Amino acid sequence: ESEKPAKDEL
């Protein structure tokens, strides 16, 4: 599983 934050912010 990826540790990257999901980029849902603008």
Add this chain to the structure above:
Amino acid sequence: MNIFRFLGDLSHLVSIWLLLHKMTTSKSCTGISFKTQALYALVFATRYLDLLYGSWHSMYNVAMKIFFIGSSLYILYLIKVPFKPTRDPAIDTFKLEYLVGGALIMSLIANYEYSFPEILWSFSIWLEAVAILPQLFIIQRTGEAENITTHYVAALGAYRGLYIPNWLYRYFAEGFFDPIAVIAGIIQTVIYLDFFYIYFTKVLKGQKFELP
């Protein structure tokens, strides 16, 4: 989506509306930094063209991304074509090389993965943090600004400022933490503090924005 994030995005939309309103009603881009606007176009292009490789979170995000790319290009067009005679390049002299170079270095140091999309995203985050500097530099050089221009800068500053309570909320409510966005966002907000001090103590009390 929480209220801080939503108000932040709303503030960002308002800032662009204010800028377009200023330019189209006065038919001029006096006091507006073309360099800052060019940096924002680059920020939006490098961050939001992830649309092309399928980063579709929601209709909200897609619509906002398309709007920010489109409006930033339209603003560049307005400054460069119809309102070109009203621009004074002699006061818009901040060195972009430092900002772009600094953002590039930071994107290579601080990213979540050594991949092209991640480095591009990080670059856009660091560049956004400092993109307002040429605009603030013009205000500092001329020692004053039209009220509408200060409302524009204030709305833009409020946008990233409001993302900070959004990140606090997300950290505690969702366990979400994006350290690169948070650190760059705090730097971006700190850059506005001097401006905000004068904006709150003068412009919002009905005085003109003038540096002491």
